[in-house]
Amino acid sequence: MPEHAIEVKSLVKRFGDFTAVDGVSFEVERGRIFGFLGANGAGKSTTIRMLCGLLDPTSGTATVGGYDIRREPERVKRAIGYMSQRFSLYEDLSVAENIRFFGGAYGLTRKAVDARLAWVLEMAGLEGRGRSLTRTLSVGWKQRLALGCAILHEPRIVFLDEPTGGVDPASRRRFWELINSLSEGGITVFVTTHYMDEAEYCNDIRLIHAGRIVAGGSPQELKTRYIKNPILEVSCDRTVEAMEILQAEPWVLETSIFGLTLHISVAGEEEGTRLVRARLAQAGIAVDRVDRIMPSLEDVFIHKIEEQAARPAAGEGGP
Ligand SMILES: Nc1ncnc2c1ncn2[C@@H]1O[C@H](COP(=O)(O)OP(=O)(O)O)[C@@H](O)[C@H]1O
Ligand SMILES: [Mg+2]
CATH class of the missing domain: 3.30.70.100 (Alpha-Beta Plaits)
Structure with missing residues (x-):
């Protein structure tokens, strides 16, 4: 096993002449909750999609679970769980049918899916709701179901792209409790959010702004290092x-x-x-x-982003 669950070196993604991810580098320790924070358009989803083997980088390298994202994207995909920003559940299928569908997609046997079904229902707080149409669930339930579907095959690394977007504070809190329990079970969690307050729940954070990492560390380090x-x-x-x-x-x-x-x-x-x-x-x-x-983490982030905005555009260095 590699030392780090995820290692990223100088990763770049350009769309035409627009650079969405501009040379990001970081490491994620195993079993930690790694928070990738930034405003809309900062480059979070693009980074995640490269790390999940779904999008080719323009340049740079990364390994996820020891697999190279460019040379072994299929192995990366099998080793990870990925919950996309729109959490792609099938609205017209029941809860149990969604779980069976994703189980099949991950290549689990019927028996293995059955064994995980009860676990997902319990984790999502959906006991007795297996036959409910997914469309009828609140956003909070859908998010927990989507998380369950993303980890059916028991991956050691999960990527969650803005999993708490658009839900009420109680559901957000509950979702973070789930993230914590995954981490306690030794799973590495890479989570993006634009809610600055959620950074407090992460062990390690990177702040991304216009495709570049502008601050990083534990919540405590961020508050003392930059302010x-x-x-x-x-x-x-x-x-x-x-x-x-x-x-x-x-x-x-x-x-x-x-x-x-x-x-x-x-x-x-x-x-x-x-x-x-x-x-x-x-x-x-x-x-x-x-x-x-x-200072709150929000103070830190405002400070770092204002500092970036005040810099000349050309020839600037890292954080
Ligand atoms: N396929 C694409 N083609 C062109 N531009 C894109 C594409 N995907 C993302 N972008 C742009 O890249 C930037 C970063 O997007 P994204 O990674 O989705 O940001 P975030 O997830 O942080 O909101 C945005 O300006 C977005 O418009
Ligand atoms: Mg996004």
Whole structure:
């Protein structure tokens, strides 16, 4: 067995003269939850499809479960589970028929599928619903069923492309519990999401922006490695107006709105707090409180993406 479940070196994908994935490299340790984060269009699905042996890279190499994605794509496909972004269930088939269909597609015997059927139903919380039409299920159930179908053949590595897109928070939480239990069973989970808060559930993260990896590490490492300046959380009236006023100040390095509060990055905590209070008072905006906070992963990502946006386009290096 290779040291890493997944090894990626300088992977590139161009569509015509557009570069969707621009030289990404990383390793994924076995049994970990690896989060691939980025906004829509960042290059997440394109990367996943290359790693699953479904799309040829323009250049670069990668191994998945020890198999080379260019030379042995068929072996890669058999070694992995893949849940695509649209989780391709057959809506007009029943729950059990979908499970049987995917079991057949993975080459499982009828007996083996029967043995896994009950397990999938239980995992998805669909006991007694085997005969229900898939179309009638809520998105949360469909997602759990799609996950069950993707791991029927008990792969050691699974790729989940935005598995929690479009579901309610309770279903998202439940789905992450499933991801955790897979990881506890020694399965490597490669998961993409554009929900920044979900990064907290991953052991290791890469942030991808415009086809390039711009930050990486564990959640804790990301918060301490990339954010050097204190972040102040400001609770005040007229948040949007307050943000506009503060943004114009030279001592305010970055601003963003978090729910009903403002996060601002400043050079020093005490000086910054005093200046915020004074400037907003001058504008007639009542300030409830100003507290220094631990940066959230969202703060880190906003910081990294703004940093990228501020760079000249040509000749830039890595993170
Ligand atoms: N087959 C394709 N032909 C041309 N452009 C594509 C194709 N697939 C993806 N793209 C483009 O590549 C970029 C990255 O897409 P994708 O990997 O799907 O991003 P993500 O999954 O992060 O939202 C997008 O700008 C998308 O429009
Ligand atoms: Mg995608």
